[in-house]
Amino acid sequence: MGYNAKSFVMAACAATLGLGAMPAAAEEADYILATASTGGTYYPVGVALATLVKVRLQPGEGIGMSAISSAGSGENVRLLREDEAQFGIMQGLYGYYAATGTGPLESEGVQENLRSVTMLWQNVEHFVIDSDRVDTGDMADFAALAGESVALGRRNSGTIGSNAAILGGFGFDIYEDFELVEGGYGPSAEALQNGQVAGISTPAGVPVGAISQLFAAAGDGVTLLNMTDEQMTTADGGRNLWTPYTIEAGTYPGQDEAVQTIAQPNFLATQADLPEENVYMITKAIYENLGFLQAIHPATNAMSIEAAIAGLPLPLHPGAIRYYEEVGIEIPDRLRP
Known part of the structure; x- marks a missing residue:
């Protein structure tokens, strides 16, 4: 040729x-x-x-x-x-x-x-708690879990680092103020469904598979929390990294209303x-x-x-x-x- x-x-x-x-x-x-x-x-x-x-x-x-x-x-x-x-x-x-x-x-x-x-x-923050613990429906409810068992990610993961930064904005040291149950998204969701933890946070792009499975299995037994405008600012902590994000209604099974949260790249x-x-x-x-x-x-x-x-x-x-x-x-x- x-x-x-x-x-x-x-x-x-x-x-x-x-x-x-x-x-x-x-x-x-x-x-x-x-x-x-x-x-x-x-x-x-x-x-x-x-x-x-x-x-x-x-x-x-x-x-x-x-x-x-x-x-x-x-x-x-x-x-x-x-x-x-x-x-x-x-x-x-x-x-x-x-x-x-x-x-x-x-x-x-x-x-x-x-x-x-x-x-x-965008990495969308999903703070989910046991519905029996819901009062305001926003991050004040997660703050009220201080001292209890929560799942915020694996050790050394971006998930736990992100949660440490966000909850640090609210004045918490997650390693001192919560009982951490370490694990990936699937095990964390199962731990919430089984009552082993009172709340979880799974930052990820929507829809998150583990969250979809959790809502399909637990129904209204779990609640995806909102963030107020003031809470969004507090969570960002002056980094100009997290921005408002809307999880549209119907994104997850049984989610009838839009949820206001934050996201980072x-x-x-x-x-x-x-x-x-x-x-x-x-x-x-x-x-x-x-x-x-x-x-x-x-x-x-x-x-x-x-x-x-x-x-x-x-x-x-x-x-x-x-x-x-x-x-x-x-x-x-x-x-x-």
């Missing part, structure tokens, strides 16, 4: 994959994507991302990806630092901690080797030293195949190229910058390495 004919065939194959012409300097790799517990949103979205990479990039470019369950954002920082994973889904809050060497990551210092790839979806992080071409192709594959992701998990319905860099707490990887600039996204200085 002559050079021109071979080039034509390669271009046609690339077009079939939905990626256009591929840069020549890509390196074959099989990446690990760290997610969180299987009952939340991180894991199924991670599986969707990994599947997309395998389908679109592995056949022609040798770039594969596999999603693994983990304890969540806090552990994912460590997994990327120690090269046990090359990509990780994280809460915006943990990206902030990693970038500043603060909070639960203070002892580890600033994580110089972490970069952002893209915003994924989730994003895809990677290592700074990964090849630029590989990260470029992965970023491009994501945004040229959003329908593929959205067909797998509805949390990705919030994704769009217009919101790709909104609220990212870490500088962008050069490969992601290259793609975004190609499609006309203006990159602020704070997101440049």
Whole structure:
């Protein structure tokens, strides 16, 4: 086959994959994507991302990806630092901690080797309690559980870190003021249904599988709490990270009314030293195949190229910058390495 004919065939194959012409300097790799517990949103979205990479990039470019369950954002920082994973889904809050060497990551210092790839979806706070404990129907009811057993996430997870920050805004030290029952989303929901805990908090993209199952099984025996405007401000604690979010009526079984809560961003992080071409192709594959992701998990319905860099707490990887600039996204200085 002559050079021109071979080039034509390669271009046609690339077009079939939905990626256009591929840069020549890509390196074959099989990446690990760290997610969180299987009952939340991180894991199924991670599986969707990994599947997309395998389908679109592995056949022609040798770039594969596999999603693994983990304890969540806090552990994912460590997994990327120690090269046990090359990509990780994280809460915006943990990206902030990693970038500043603060909070639960203070002892580890600033994580110089972490970069952002893209915003994924909003992490919606779900505070759910036993309906027998409902008085106001808002966060005052959760505050009233001080001293009792609650499930706020696995140790070192983004879930427990998020809950520590939010409840810290209300004046609580969760490790001192509550009896913590550690576990992922599924076990936490089961613990509430079985009366082992009085309340849980499961921050994730809606709908959360474990919460759907909880409401289907427990009915009006559990209540999803609202936040007042004042409580939203208190929960954010001046970070400008959490914003108001409405969980629409009917999102969960038996949920007849909308619930007002808050949400923070989730994003895809990677290592700074990964090849630029590989990260470029992965970023491009994501945004040229959003329908593929959205067909797998509805949390990705919030994704769009217009919101790709909104609220990212870490500088962008050069490969992601290259793609975004190609499609006309203006990159602020704070997101440049």
